[in-house]
Amino acid sequence: MATKTISLSLDAYDRLRVHRRVRGESFSHVVLRALWPDETVTATELLDLWRDEPAFLTADECGAIEAAKTMDRPPEDKWKKP
Numbered sequence: 001m002a003t004k005t006i007s008l009s010l011d012a013y014d015r016l017r018v019h020r021r022v023r024g025e026s027f028s029h030v031v032l033r034a035l036w037p038d039e040t041v042t043a044t045e046l047l048d049l050w051r052d053e054p055a056f057l058t059a060d061e062c063g064a065i066e067a068a069k070t071m072d073r074p075p076e077d078k079w080k081k082p
Helices: 010-018 027-033 043-052 059-071
Strands: none
16 A cells, blocks of 8 residues: 655644544544545635525624624733833
8 A cells, every 4th residue: 555654733643643443543544534524615605695594693782792892992911011
């Protein structure tokens, strides 16, 4: 069987290692067991979906969020001298 050498981030390596079913299972077997979606949603399809679906928030809820955003201030800089 032909092989390829690849580089992985430590997070990706740990994720593969954790998903081994048995101690000696190869990473190739782990990857081949993974389920990869064949179909994805395009940006156009997502926008169409958002246009067709009702709003998640009411107008009052959106107004409350906007009001809270205008009153929001950055935290005090504890390193700044008075």
